[in-house]
Amino acid sequence: MNWRGDGETLESMAEEIEKIKAYMAEAKQRKDELEQKIWDLSGLSSHFEGTHSMEAGRFAIKVKGKINRRVDGDALQKVAQEAGLFDYLSTLFRWKPDINKREWDKASPEVTNVLAQAIVATPGKPSIEIKEV
Known part of the structure; x- marks a missing residue:
């Protein structure tokens, strides 16, 4: 069923959303892995609460520890x-x-x-x- 008139159908939009969700899940997993590696490199305890700054080339990195x-x-x-x-x-x-x-x-x-x-x-x-x- 094409209801927009631009070639997009409900099925094609649903399919694209599913592809985007899979991409976002993979990207989030990779981001989480990299953030954990940065945290590990900071040498801070898992109980650290506050902000710690680091530099890496052209990047200023702030690591924030939080206790819920x-x-x-x-x-x-x-x-x-x-x-x-x-x-x-x-x-x-x-x-x-x-x-x-x-x-x-x-x-x-x-x-x-x-x-x-x-x-x-x-x-x-x-x-x-x-x-x-």
Whole structure:
């Protein structure tokens, strides 16, 4: 089915997207390998956090180490309460409300219609999945 009039069909576009996805996956894998080699050459520990600069010919290379941290809010509140440190939570931590969509959908409209005033909803990027059959 040619719907654009320029020779492209849904099938040819899907085929091209699949080729591009394969190329991007290979390129990402190679990039990841090279970045790991650069990291190894930097001599930094895997626990390094911050920025380290290096030079290589005409290139200035900055290697950034990052430590991901996740907070268990319930455990934190319990520990802080037990240690008498609850008052520090509002300054040492940011509290980020998150919608429990399953419960939200079950809740009464009288509740959700009011609370919805505090929610900003923006469209996400549409997703298209292509599988070769």
